[in-house]
Amino acid sequence: MSTADRPRPHALLVAGTTSDAGKSVVTTGLCRALRRRGLRVAPYKAQNMSNNSMVTAEGAEIGRAQWVQAVAAGAEPEAAMNPVLLKPGSDRRSHVVVMGRPHGYLEAGEFAGGRKALARAAFAAFDDLATRYDVVVCEGAGSPAEINLRQHDYVNMGLAQHGRIPTLLVGDIDRGGVFAALYGTLALLDASDQALVAGHVVNKFRGDVGLLEPGLRTVERLTGRPVLGVLPWQSGLWLDSEDTLALESRPHHDPVGGRPRLRVAVVMLPRISNVTDVDALCLEPDVEVAFVRDPRALADTDVVVLPGTRATLDDLRWLREHGLDRAVCAHAARGGVVLGICGGFQMLGRSVHDPDGVEGAPGASADGLGLLDVCTRFDPAKVLRLPRGEALGAEATGYEIHHGRVTVGDAVPFLGGARAGSVFGTMWHGSLEGDALRRAWLAEAAALVGRQDFTSGTASFGAARERRIDDLADAVEEHLDLEAVVGLLEHGAPRDLPVVRGGLA
Template structure:
């Protein structure tokens, strides 16, 4: 018996699709349902390495954890990673197939659709239920032809759809009714109900609007979810710049926000660290004083390096290093620290080369086969154990690698400068390892770091979200949509 699928679509981006899917995965898994998340097409620069050695959107990796699963490429068969304003690297079932501009990708959708349905079919054969997530809004008229991300997928697999809207933005009823009005007749019939997200206040004041909504559309409001202050889930793409209050005398950590910053979820553990004052610095802002500067990953390393130069960061960093500051580069940030970056095939933009900052004696060549792996080992700092993952096309060589940042189980990683001021690594997710984070913070000047257990925080936040959704959503309606009273699931 194959799984039933329920799809969550939103009236806008950031309406709450990802969080609702994660919550439903946790709620169903708690009840013994074998449930898997699924997102046909995702556009994001935050990604994760899967158990089968591929790459998917970070949000689907979080949803997999909520379901008690290891992430798998079938959970997000098409991932688009923008490298310009009009083009993106296209990743299909975990593997990059090349760069396409918007027009070329539109033509490619027929092929992508096959991959989407293949992956969904494999999950449906393995699980009791699938909770799928749409992308953006189903009412984007210009993208309707050949759609595989929203209603096009829902129609292909014949699944019900819940439409979620964010009341905190304002205009929630206009969002819901307007979206419904822009759907085709068959698509409107597929919408099984509405969810209103991020509500704060007296529910009695909202009730007249809910009654009107049901009369106007003939569809039920399935739940009004509360605004959860301080909720932390790893972001699909948008940078979560807020921080839980740092203590007095906290270590000042600065991260420049470049146009193609990637995997900025690397910094979530620092954002939640009470002894760290983490600042994302945007292009319009002046870099503040810092104890540690971290150059983040990038989807277009040469372009982001040029951006840092034209916005004054190179001069800032030279001055900062002259006065003893500590500098760490992660992935693309490591490549920037070297002598040269070569892109002979134009994998991230125009073909060519550029000079790096020149602070580590290494050079990088971008090659077509992306390196994707989950790794473990220990830092050369204090021999601290570390786990992480690699997602990069660059192959880096040079004498600086003889002073590695980490010793992994099968090789060394990264480099450290002779004076100990500068370090670079390919390891994403390294701050999720407590001992490694403590060692890096001590290196940067924090005398007695007390790093919280990030994995435990993440689990607690997923549980908190699931508890709130379970208390405010009509779960009986969810059971009916997924037909979970079938024999073999639960009675």
């Protein structure tokens, strides 16, 4: 059956003029808003390029953003919601995950051959979701106007063509030039792709929306497509992000009652992964979290976090090149707390070995920082699981995504890892999202560094995530023409949309 002959699924594509325009935010808000209407909703992103990922109940790895969108939709997260996940290991090479399982590597220039197989997997997953859910809300990647990639695209307009999916184009007004971005993106698409772009959304607006009206009406007149809403800037709002672009949006707190804060420095590794591990710390009212690259920033902090990484040996080399290895060891020597998570934990050990070239060149090896009596050896088989246990007298949960096999010597076990004094290492991502474990660990860390006046917060991280999602849905319902969106889901893009004359139209 040809694409034209198949029944058109009830789906919507949220595309953006740029990366970080707000596609994930709009998609998440729509998932919750449509769920409130009693619809069975599934999120979907054909291909995600991110080192922030999550493990589903089926033992599959998907992008963290799609996991959160599934939570917003009230759906069980599954591999089909993010069938292709690219995890960059360098500027030109990515580890490929297909339907939640490792699928080799993809070089930067490998489009024609490698991408065809990925497109088939992505389209099959979309078709499957469309048969099981009332609505599929799709998130694009980057911009649909990346015309150098259009021939093999299956994430933006290639996906839209596959499912005849009406498309919303989101522009970020906070960057400036939003009117040119909306018009120019559309003008760079060919006529068949333009026919599926049914409306615009302006995101991150601050101020009086009345001031935008002349520009909005002009964009509507020039493109023949309505602006379906202007979403306001929402201060302090962030979601589990796909990449490191949104790190600066993590909230910061003023001191509570004048008490001293517990200061936490998170080392911004070049190939940082699962940076969402520290999100729960950012919500603690008496914890100050900073993301740092300068070793001098570790001199007056209480806790140093070495987060996960997609390239442990490369980032360990980077630590040494920038003197951060010495700074971390000096911090530990004076009694400061160190927490290593997954790859960061592996760096704290005695040695790291990669005999099969899982992360890079076969046979690569390096000494670790020597703060924990552990050794790591990479294995081609990836560990994907949702562990449960106990630490510091509190119930603990998390998720594991790693190739490294850690052998623990003379150290106290800690969350799939090890502890020696004030140095902690764990293979469990997401453990600090557990309220009891987070409070117990913060109390332990504060005691170790002599912060006797430290007080943990009482907020639930899970409840805070739900509030963020509900805030997004409230904004979508208030500021977007949701009836028009539902109309697009039911009837598709209007047939009489004009062609905008531009470079390729």
